[in-house]
Amino acid sequence: MAPVAQVEEWADECASVVDIEQALVGLRFRPGREDRQLRTSVLTHLAWVPVEWQAAATETLSGLAERHPSRTLLLFPQPEDDDGLAARVLLECHHLQGTERSVCNEVVELRLRGRRAEAPATIVLPLLLPDLPVFLRWRGRPDFGSPVFEQLLGVVDRLVVDSAEWPDLSESYARLATVFDRAAVSDIAWRRTLQWRRVLAAAWPERPDRLTGPPAETSLVAGWLRARAGIEVDVERADELPVGNGDRDQSDLLSEELDVFGREPVYEAAVAAAASSADRL
Amino acid sequence: MQSVETEPNPLMEGLQVRRTPEPCVLAIFGASGDLTKRKIFPALYALAMRDLLPEQFAIVGVARTEQETADFVSAMEEAVRSYARDEFRAEVWGRLAARTRYLAAEFADEEGEDRVARCLTELDGEYGTRGNRVYYLAVPPAAMPKLIEELGERRTTTGWTRLIVEKPFGRDSVTARELNELLARNFTEDEVFRIDHYLGKDTVQNLLALRFANGIFEPVWNRQFIDHVQVTVAESIGIERRSAFYEESGAIRDVFQNHLLQLVALTAMEPPIDFTAEAVRNEKLKVLKALSTPSPRSVVRGQYGPGFIEGEPVPGYREEEGVAPDSTTETFVAARLQVDNWRWADTPFYVRTGKRLPRRETTIAIQFKRVPHTLFEDTSELRPNLLIVHIQPNEGVSLAIGAKVPGEGMRVRTVHMDFLYGGAFRTGLPEAYERLILDAMLGDATLFTRADEIEEQWALVDAIVAAWRRDKPSFPNHAAGTWGPQTSEELIGWHR
Numbered sequence: 119m120a121p122v123a124q125v126e127e128w129a130d131e132c133a134s135v136v137d138i139e140q141a142l143v144g145l146r147f148r149p150g151r152e153d154r155q156l157r158t159s160v161l162t163h164l165a166w167v168p169v170e171w172q173a174a175a176t177e178t179l180s181g182l183a184e185r186h187p188s189r190t191l192l193l194f195p196q197p198e199d200d201d202g203l204a205a206r207v208l209l210e211c212h213h214l215q216g217t218e219r220s221v222c223n224e225v226v227e228l229r230l231r232g233r234r235a236e237a238p239a240t241i242v243l244p245l246l247l248p249d250l251p252v253f254l255r256w257r258g259r260p261d262f263g264s265p266v267f268e269q270l271l272g273v274v275d276r277l278v279v280d281s282a283e284w285p286d287l288s289e290s291y292a293r294l295a296t297v298f299d300r301a302a303v304s305d306i307a308w309r310r311t312l313q314w315r316r317v318l319a320a321a322w323p324e325r326p327d328r329l330t331g332p333p334a335e336t337s338l339v340a341g342w343l344r345a346r347a348g349i350e351v352d353v354e355r356a357d358e359l360p361v362g363n364g365d366r367d368q369s370d371l372l373s374e375e376l377d378v379f380g381r382e383p384v385y386e387a388a389v390a391a392a393a394s395s396a397d398r399l
Numbered sequence: 400m401q402s403v404e405t406e407p408n409p410l411m412e413g414l415q416v417r418r419t420p421e422p423c424v425l426a427i428f429g430a431s432g433d434l435t436k437r438k439i440f441p442a443l444y445a446l447a448m449r450d451l452l453p454e455q456f457a458i459v460g461v462a463r464t465e466q467e468t469a470d471f472v473s474a475m476e477e478a479v480r481s482y483a484r485d486e487f488r489a490e491v492w493g494r495l496a497a498r499t500r501y502l503a504a505e506f507a508d509e510e511g512e513d514r515v516a517r518c519l520t521e522l523d524g525e526y527g528t529r530g531n532r533v534y535y536l537a538v539p540p541a542a543m544p545k546l547i548e549e550l551g552e553r554r555t556t557t558g559w560t561r562l563i564v565e566k567p568f569g570r571d572s573v574t575a576r577e578l579n580e581l582l583a584r585n586f587t588e589d590e591v592f593r594i595d596h597y598l599g600k601d602t603v604q605n606l607l608a609l610r611f612a613n614g615i616f617e618p619v620w621n622r623q624f625i626d627h628v629q630v631t632v633a634e635s636i637g638i639e640r641r642s643a644f645y646e647e648s649g650a651i652r653d654v655f656q657n658h659l660l661q662l663v664a665l666t667a668m669e670p671p672i673d674f675t676a677e678a679v680r681n682e683k684l685k686v687l688k689a690l691s692t693p694s695p696r697s698v699v700r701g702q703y704g705p706g707f708i709e710g711e712p713v714p715g716y717r718e719e720e721g722v723a724p725d726s727t728t729e730t731f732v733a734a735r736l737q738v739d740n741w742r743w744a745d746t747p748f749y750v751r752t753g754k755r756l757p758r759r760e761t762t763i764a765i766q767f768k769r770v771p772h773t774l775f776e777d778t779s780e781l782r783p784n785l786l787i788v789h790i791q792p793n794e795g796v797s798l799a800i801g802a803k804v805p806g807e808g809m810r811v812r813t814v815h816m817d818f819l820y821g822g823a824f825r826t827g828l829p830e831a832y833e834r835l836i837l838d839a840m841l842g843d844a845t846l847f848t849r850a851d852e853i854e855e856q857w858a859l860v861d862a863i864v865a866a867w868r869r870d871k872p873s874f875p876n877h878a879a880g881t882w883g884p885q886t887s888e889e890l891i892g893w894h895r
Binding site: 160185187214215219221312315316318319322323342343346347382383384385 | 409
């Protein structure tokens with residue numbers, strides 16, 4: 119991974135969308151920059167990050183922007199605070215090998231304070247890159263049915279979750295299944311099971327009697343076996359996956375999901391099947 | 400585990416996103432050569448890194464050089480460390496190395512070939528490769544015919560056979576046709592994969608994406624809107640100790656006959672009905688057939704003399720080691736080509752290639768016609784719209800458009816919009832050989848040249864070379880580090 123060549127920053131504790139738009143342009147054309155900077159974007163990446171997920175979200179984001187040149191809008195809801203919108207805009211520029219140019223990614227951190235956290239879509243909409251896909255990464259369990267979730271779902275093409283972050287899998291999978299007709303869904307837990315599923319598929323027509331692994335991943339694989347082949351298996355909780363993913367970390371897994379467009383019927387069927395059995399773990 | 404009898408495998412849906420070849424053995428003939436070190440093994444390593452090789456897979460390197468498998472594997476490890484685009488990972492290399500054999504054999508004779516065949520059969524037993532063969536012929540042209548015959552005689556009765564044939568493919572129409580006929584006697588056309596590594600480059604394939612995946616370009620991709628096309632394949636390096644080869648081939652056989660004409664064909668071809676090998680190659684062939692023989696005045700040949708590259712003095716071609724002091728081999732060719740069909744009538748394709756040019760650059764530049772009427776007060780800085788496809792380096796596409804200069808009045812000047820591959824897709828472009836070796840294993844010949852394409856390309860080259868024989872060139876006629884002889888610049892001038 120190439121190092122970030124330069125980071126330009128702008129921040130305002132009381133910002134408006136216009137201020138943010140001006141900062142995004144202004145940072146790219148600051149006097150004194152000698153290299154030619156390109157904004158090459160392939161998507162807008164939204165992330166809804168409740169306070170308990172902030173550290174993990176920042177870590178995952180590291181390195182992601184370089185792989186997916188994008189505008190990332192990090193939404194930090196702070197409903198307990200006084201009303202206001204605080205913004206920090208970062209322009210992370212990576213030098214392109216063999217050229218005198220840098221390609222820049224835009225990261226906008228938005229702290230939605232007080233009632234501003236109730237209408238995030240109205241803040242997000244003017245900042246979306248036109249005509250490019252919008253991915254929403256929701257940290258933790260989505261607040262299915264809430265106005266905030268419904269609003270954001272209305273402006274995105276793809277919802278990216280990690281069901282391993284959820285406490286109540288059966289009910290959550292059932293709620294997630296209601297979303298499928300409105301946005302394509304990616305689940306990083308499902309991505310984590312890819313090698314495991316490959317091993318099981320390669321062994322066909324042999325089938326397992328028992329699956330052992332972390333709850334979310336095991337529930338999804340069990341659901342997949344039931345949905346695809348009508349196979350019922352016993353499940354058992356364990357900390358580790360029986361088949362690993364090499365050295366892929368959270369950033370790699372999220373990065374792979376950002377390459378996926380369109381619905382995944384196999385996943386959707388696995389979720390529907392998992393909804394009725396995930397509580398066994 | 401219980402057993403369930405159900406077909407087909409219901410668990411595979413959604414998992415078959417990657418194309419993985421069937422089990423096979425890759426036999427590389429000429430394995431002690433530079434190509435194996437610099438391109439083939441680094442490409443295999445990259446494929447292994449991405450789990451794109453089949454589980455049941457083995458490699459056997461065949462060459463005359465006496466050495467043990469351990470020595471060969473060690474040399475290939477060094478090559479992978481030096482030339483692979485990925486970082487070296489011992490476990491990935493270990494998987495590949497464990498499946499690699501070396502056989503010292505005179506591969507163009509019966510005894511040697513018998514030994515190769517026995518080795519391959521052993522590997523079938525060891526790795527379950529089912530008699531499937533990919534033969535990679537990276538051998539000198541002189542060794543090619545006998546090797547093809549021997550391989551044809553020893554075809555496996557089980558499994559499939561694919562033959563990757565490296566260039567040069569003949570040295571004129573006659574020899575190319577003979578080679579094609581020899582291949583046809585021993586193999587079917589869909590078993591033969593003639594490599595032009597340019598076709599394996601992502602940026603070359605992007606030309607097809609640009610043309611046929613975007614609605615805005617194809618309507619203006621014709622003589623009505625395009626003034627002319629320029630295709631440049633420029634190298635700043637010299638002949639790099641390949642004097643024996645280069646003295647025989649020159650620029651016209653080394654690059655013009657294959658890479659340049661393929662780029663012209665991809666630029667000029669009609670939309671194929673689909674992206675299958677036959678459909679794409681049929682359309683390219685029509686372009687090659689439509690290329691008229693350029694008049695002698697429309698072709699410029701050159702040879703570099705001493706000069707400077709990036710400030711460093713470099714010798715002239717005739718001073719290079721192994722080159723005759725009175726050599727008349729061309730190191731530069733430029734031509735004004737004409738595609739005589741409905742779409743391109745009277746639209747010149749200016750092509751040029753050469754060694755020791757100012758920089759390494761492969762581009763396709765589409766220059767559009769100027770607007771028919773100028774509205775604005777000052778357009779002196781406005782150039783025609785130009786769409787440049789950068790094949791290498793700085794892979795991408797740029798479009799020159801006119802834009803108003805801020806402020807009063809209506810001054811218009813040219814600005815560039817750039818799409819850089821490295822900017823939008825941060826995964827790193829694969830090497831052409833990765834794609835081509837994988838495609839050959841998969842039996843997909845879309846990015847390989849067909850027999851009739853090769854023969855059409857040679858027919859054009861033969862006509863140019865025949866005209867050259869009538870006079871002795873005055874070489875050298877340009878300095879290293881310049882864009883060729885002055886007359887090549889004048890080719891475009893004649894058009895204006």
